[in-house]
Amino acid sequence: MSLDSTPRVLSIQSHVVHGYVGNKSAVFPLQLLGFEVDAINTVQFSTHGAYPHRHKGTILKNEDMETIFEGLQLNGVDYYTHFLTGYSMSPDSLKKITQLVKKLREKNPNLIYVCDPVMGDNGQMYVPEAILPIYRDTVIPLADIITPNQFEAEWITGLEMKDLAGALKVIGALHDKGAKTVVLSSTILGDEKSMISIASNKESCYQILIPKIDATFIGTGDLFASLFLAWSHKTNNNLKLTLEKTIATLQHIVRDTYEKARAIQPTGIMSPALLELRLIPNKTTIENPQITINCSKVTYERI
């Protein structure tokens, strides 16, 4: 049983010493939004993988993940309202996560499991390919909410999306695998200048059009998943408002990050270090995002 009504998240993601991806991107916003967060770090890397010297560091062994969880159980602090998972390096660690979902649901049958199937972006995998079938066949069927980007959703379903109709087919296929709420964190459907994020559940489906900034941000997917979790809870599962608040926060942060980086380097491709997400200076936006872009309803038939 929970001690009070505070939502409690167990977040299993990467940790970087410098910068903002994985738990470094997710924990601070969740805490600001009133969540107690317990974090298990799947890796401890110097930086994320897009830096020129890639990431250096250590990977959590499966037996260590098990020992840590056992410690939580033995001390009776393993009650969570939400489980959030992201960057995982091996099929075995994903299998462990599957077991954890089951254990957490024994403790709280109403647990909400949010799975960000972090595998890659822009045609590039960040993690070993052997992870794909485990996400597809074992993990996603257990999830309440999934937040793949376009690349990840296409990989999982084996379907390409070139337009909205294609994206809706992919969403339908992901629902068929068992995911109750499917959110495509970003897609590019024809127009290279805008991104579309789409969220769908049993009752409804919404899309939101985002002007694309000409830069590559890392950690935005992890931030997206944590914000979507938080606003789903805070709006009592209002899908439209959740997507609007999530995008409002992200847009403010990516724009501010880009503008501050451009002030330092006025032209040329900016380094990953310059484009680390400015989470801390945007604390008030995370707490109280001002909606500037509205969602529109999408009607489609689930086959």
Ligand SMILES: Nc1ncnc2c1ncn2[C@@H]1O[C@H](COP(=O)(O)OP(=O)(O)O)[C@@H](O)[C@H]1O
């Ligand atoms: N270049 C960009 N321009 C504008 N917004 C962006 C950009 N990159 C990311 N975002 C924002 O971050 C969100 C998540 O980005 P996404 O690329 O899907 O994450 P990832 O690929 O890291 O999983 C998008 O919905 C969008 O709001």
Ligand code: PXP
């Ligand atoms: C260590 C680590 N965690 C997580 C991510 C995922 O980042 P994103 O939120 O952009 O998908 C990356 C991407 O390079 C990474 O290197």
